[in-house]
Amino acid sequence: MIHFVLLISRQGKVRLTKWYSPYTQKERTKVLRELSGVILTRGPKLCNFVEWRGYKVVYKRYASLYFCMCIDHEDNELEILEIIHHYVEILDRYFGSVCELDLIFNFHKAYYILDELLIAGELQESSKKTVARLIAAQDSLVEAAKEQRSSISNIIAQATK
Amino acid sequence: MNPFSSETRLRDMIRAIRACKTAAEERAVVRKECAAIRASINENDPDYRHRNIAKLMFIHMLGYPTHFGQMECLKLIASAEFPEKRIGYLGLMLLLDERQEVLMLVTNSLKQDLNHANQYIVGLALCALGNICSAEMARDLAPEVERLLQFRDPNTRKKAALCAIRIIKKVPDLAENFINPAAALLKEKHHGVLITGVQLCTDLCKVSPEALEHFRKKCTEGLVRTLKDVVNSPYAPEYDIAGITDPFLHIRLVRLLRVLGQGNADASDLMNDILAQVATKTESNKNAGNAILYECVETIMSIEDNGGLRVLAINILGRFLSNRDNNIRYVALNMLMKAITVDTQAVQRHRATILECVKDSDASIRKRALELVYLLVNESNVKPLTKELIEYLEVSDQEFKGDLTAKICSIIAKFSPEKIWYIDQMLKVLSEAGNFVKDEAWHALIVVISNASDLHGYSVRALYRAFQTSAEQETLVRVAVWCIGEYGDMLINNVALLDIENPITVTGSDAVDVVEVSIKRHTSDLTTKSMSLIALLKLSSRFPSCSERIRDIIIQNRGSLVLELQQRSIEFNSVIEKHQNIRSALVERMPVLDEATFIGRRAGSSPAIVPTSNSASLNLPNGVAKPPAAPLVDLLDLSSDDVPAPSSSGGGFLQDLLGGVDLLPGLNQTAISGTNEAPRTGTDILLDLLSIETSPTQSSSSITDILSSSQGDKSPVASLGEISSPPSLSTRATSAGADPMMDLLGGFSPNPPMPEDNGPVYPSIVAFESSSLRITFDFSKAPGNPQKTTILATFTNMSQSIYTDFIFQAAVPKFLQLHLDPASSNTLPASGNGSITQNLRVTNSQHGKKSLVMRMRIAYKFNNEDILEEGQINNFPRGL
Secondary structure (H helix, E strand, O other), rough: OEEEEEEEEEOOOOEEEEEEEOHHHHHHHHHHHHHHHHHHOOOOOOOOOOEEEEEEEEEEEEEEEEEEEOOOOOOHHHHHHHHHHHHHHHEEEEEEOOOOHHHOHHHHHHHHHHHHHHOOOOOOOHHHHHHHHHHHHHHHHHHHHHHHHHHHHHHHHOOOO | OOOOOOOOOHHHHHHHHHHHOHHHHHHHHHHHHHHHHHHHHOOOOOOOOOOOHHHHHHHHHOOOOOHHHHHHHHHHHHHHHHHHHHHHHHHHHHHOOOOHHHHHHHHHHHHHHHOOOHHHHHHHHHHHHHHHHOOHHHHHHHHHHHHHOOOOHHHHHHHHHHHHHHHHOOOHHHHHHHHHHHHHHOOOOOHHHHHHHHHHHHHHHHHHHHHHHHHHHHHHHHHHHHHHHHOOOOOOOOOOOOOOOOOHHHHHHHHHHHHHHHHHHHHHHHHHHHHHHHHOOOOOHHHHHHHHHHHHHHHHOOOOOOOHHHHHHHHHHHHHHOOHHHHHHHHHHHHHHHHHHHOHHHHHHHHHHHHHHHHOOOOHHHHHHHHHHHHHOOOHHHHHHHHHHHHHHHHHHHHHHHHHHHHHHHHHHHHOOOOOOOOOOOHHHHHHHHHHHHHHHHHHHHHHHHHOHHHHHHHHHHHHHHHHHHHOOOOHHHHHHHHHHHHHHHHOOOOOOOOOOOOOOOOHHHHHHHHHHHHEEEEOOOOHHHHHHHHHHHHHHOOOHHHHHHHHHHHHOOOOOOEEEEHHHHHHHHHHOOOOHHHHHHHOOOOOHHHHHHHHHHHHHOOOOOOOOOHHHHHHHHOOOEEEHHHHHHHHOOOOOOOOOOOHHHHHHHHHHHHOOOOOOOOHHHHHEEEEEEEHOOOOOOOOHHOOOOOHHHHHHHHHHHOOOOOOOOOHHHHHOOOOOOOOOHHHHHHHHHHHHOOOHOOOOOOOOOOOOOOOOOOOOOEEEEEOEEEEEEEEOOOOOOOOEEEEEEEEEOOOOEEEEEEEEEEEOOEEEEEOOOOOOOOOOOOOEEEEEEEEEEEEEEOOOOOOOEEEEEEEEEOOOOEEEEEOOOOOOOOO
C-alpha cells in the first residue's frame, strides 16, 4: 500500500502531498522535512529507494521535480517506479509536455489526475487513455456548468438593465 | 456574477506568493489572503466558496493552518453542482484527515452522492471515501459500496473495489460481505476492474482466513487462466509498457497467487506452470519486466516447494545481483534475505557478489547487503567474511562505519571459534574504527581477555603494538590502557610468548609512555583519562623504577577541573608517596571478570552503560565515571570475598589509616554525599550523633567517619565490604576508595595557614573531661571574617594506658558549618605524656545571633577494648 505521495521540487518546495494513511499536520510537516533532506541530497546514480522509519520511499526525479511514494517493506519497489512513471506520462499528456509551473498553477488538476490513478493507496487504473478520458469528461462537466452560469448571469444582467 | 473572474483569483494569489523574496513576505501575503478568505466565509457567499477552497488548498500545501476552511468544504460537497462537489471533495481529502470530528458530518452527503445518478459524482464520493474514511463511516457506508461493486459502469466498480479495501482494513468484520462480490470481479475483462478486484481479494485474504479459503478453492484456476491470457496476450497499445501488456495486472495476479499458494500444495501445483512461464519468458531489459520477475521470484519462494522453480528463481536473483542497475541490485539483496530461509546454500553461492555490494557507493544497497551478510555468516565462513568486512572497514564512509562496526563486532562475538581469534579481530576493529565501537563491545573484549589467562601477555603486547599505530581510536586506547595497567609486567618481560609472536622489547617507561599519551591527549574523554590514572597507579607498583615519573604524571592531574580526576590523582599520589608497603596489595591484578554476569547484564533490558560519545562534562560524576569505577573497586580488593584480602598487616595498616580519618577535603563531599543512604542504615550510632540536623556536607563527612568506627572487632576490609551496596558503582568506588585515603591526604592541605592572633581573644574551654580523657578547645578567629572560627582541639590521655585508634568526631546544627582537619596522630600516649591536636574550622552563618553548639563522639581502643564516649559541648564562649 502507498502511504503517501509527495512531489518536491529540487529546492525543497512541496508541490503536491497526498496522504493515504492518517498523519497529523505536525507529522506531515516532519515527514516532509525529513524526507526532502534525505532524498534531495542523494546522488544521481544511486538507487531510487530510501529506507525510512521501517518503510521504503521510492522516488524518481523528473526534471526539477522529485516524485516520492512511501510504501510498506514488502511492497514491490520496481512496480512503484512504474506507477510514478505512469502518473508522469498521464500528466504529460494532459498538460502537453508538463513542467513544474503547470503543476504549481494547476495543482488541483494534478490532484484530480492522481485521484483517478490511486485510491486508498492502491492503483486504480493501468490505462493512461482511460484516465485521460475520465478527466476530460469531468473537465467538460465543469466547463458546461460554467457556461451555463455565465449565460444565466448574462440573462440576469440583460433583464436588470 | 461569475465566480471565476473577480477580486484576486487563485492564479493571482499563487503569483503573489511566488513573487515573495523572503519567508516573512510570504507569510504576510498568506496572512492577508487568509483574512480575505475568512471574511468571505463569514459573508457566506456561495459564489466565492469554490475559489476560497482552491486558495486554501494551496496555502495548506505551503504548511499554513487552514482548519477554518473545513466547514466550507462540507458546504461545497452539499451543493448540487458538479464543479462545487469536485473541489469540495478535493478540499475534504486535503484539508481533513480521518481523525477529525468534522468528518462525521460528511457521512450523509457521501451517502447521497453514492446514490447519485451522475456516475462522476458517485466516483468523487467513492474516491473521498476510499482515501479518508474512518471506521464509523466504513460501517455506515459499506452497503452502498457493496452495491456499487455491481454497478454497470466499470469505472465506478473499480473505485468501489478500492473503497472496499479501505473499509475492510478499518473494519475487518465487514470482510465477509465483500467475498462474493470480490470473487465476481475476478471474472471481469476490464483491466481497471480486474486490477482492483485482484487487489481487493488479496487484502480480503489478509484479514479473513475464510476469504482465503474461499478464493483458494473457487478462484485459483481462474486466476491462473487469467494470468496466462495476460502473459500471452497480443500487443495491446492501451496497456503496453516496454513490450509487456499491463505489468501492473501481471504483478497483482502473481501476488494474489502467492497468497493463495502459500501453505497449500494443491494450489501451488496449479500455478507452477504459469509461474515458470512468467519467470522464463519475461523480458528483463526494462524496469517493468524486472518488476514482474521480482514479484514472480517472491511468489516462487513463498509457495510450496517445487525444486525446479526455486532454482529458476535463485538464478534470476543471481542475474539481478550482477545487474548494473542499482535498483535491480537493491531488490535482489532484498529478495535474497527472504530466500535465505528457503535455501541457504543457494544464497551462499552469491556470497562474493553480496560482499561486493557491502562496498557499494549507495547507502541503501550497502545497508541491505550488510544485513544479508550478517545472515550469511556461520561457523564455517566467519573467518573469511570477517576478514573481508574488516578490510572494507578501512575504506568505508564515515557514516557507514557505525553500522559496519556494530555488525562486525556482533559477528565476531557470535561466531568466534577461539579466543585468540576473537581478540585479534576485535583489535583490528578497534584499530580501524575504535571510535565507532559501542561500549558493550569493548567491555566484552576486556572480559574475554581477563578470562583468557594464557593470552594475557599476548593481548597486552598486541594492544601495545596497535596503540603505536592507532592511538587516535578512543576505545582501543581504553582497552590498551586497561591491559597495560593489569598486565604491564607481561608486556616488558615477554611473558607467555606465543609461537606466532615476535618478541618485542618494551621497557617499563615505554609502557608508561602509552598511558601518559592517553591521559594527556586532549581528545581523550573522562573515561579514558580515569582508566589511565588507575593504570598509572598499577604501573607504579609493577615498575618501581618508573614510580617517580608516574607520580609526576599523576600530580599534574591534581588540578584537574574534573572532580573524578582530581580526587583520584590526589588519592593515588598519596598512595605512591606515603604508603609503599600497601601499594602492591592495593593494585593487585583484578580477579577474573565473570563472563556470565557480564553477558547477563548485557542481555538485561537496560545495561548500565553510558554512550561512548564524548559526553559533555555536565554529567560527569555519575555518568561517565561508571566504567572505570568497577576496576577501582576491585583494585582496592574491597568488593569480592573470593579475592585474597590484603594481608593482615596490610589490613591492620588500613585500620590505622582509618583511625586517623577525620574529614574529606571539601571537594570530595559532593561525591560522598551520594552514599548517605546506605551506610546510615547500617550504623545507628550515627543517627543519634546526627540528631542535631546537620547539613549534607557535614553528614557526609560524619558518615565516612562512621565507616571506620563501626568496625569493632571486624577486619576493616570486611566492614568496608558491608557498605558496598550503595546504588551506583561510582559512589561505591569513591566512598570505599576515599576512606582509607583520608589520612593519606596529609600531603594535601586545603586550609589556609593559621591566622595570626589579630582578632579578639577568646578563653579556652575544657570541652570534655572524664577520669581518663580531657579535651580542651582553643579558639582563634581570622580578622575580617567574624563568622569563621578555628578551634584547636587538644586531646590528653589521663589514664595509665595508651589509647590507639583514636578518633574524634563532631556534628553541628544546620546554621553551622564544620570542617575537621586531619588529627596530628591517632595514638594517644598514657599519663598525659603527650597529646593529639586537631583543627576544627567552624563557620557560623548566624554569627551574633546564635552561639556555637556541638555534639561529639570519641572512639578509641583501650587495652584492646573499644571505648566510645559521647557528649554535647554547650560551654562555648559567647560571640563565636
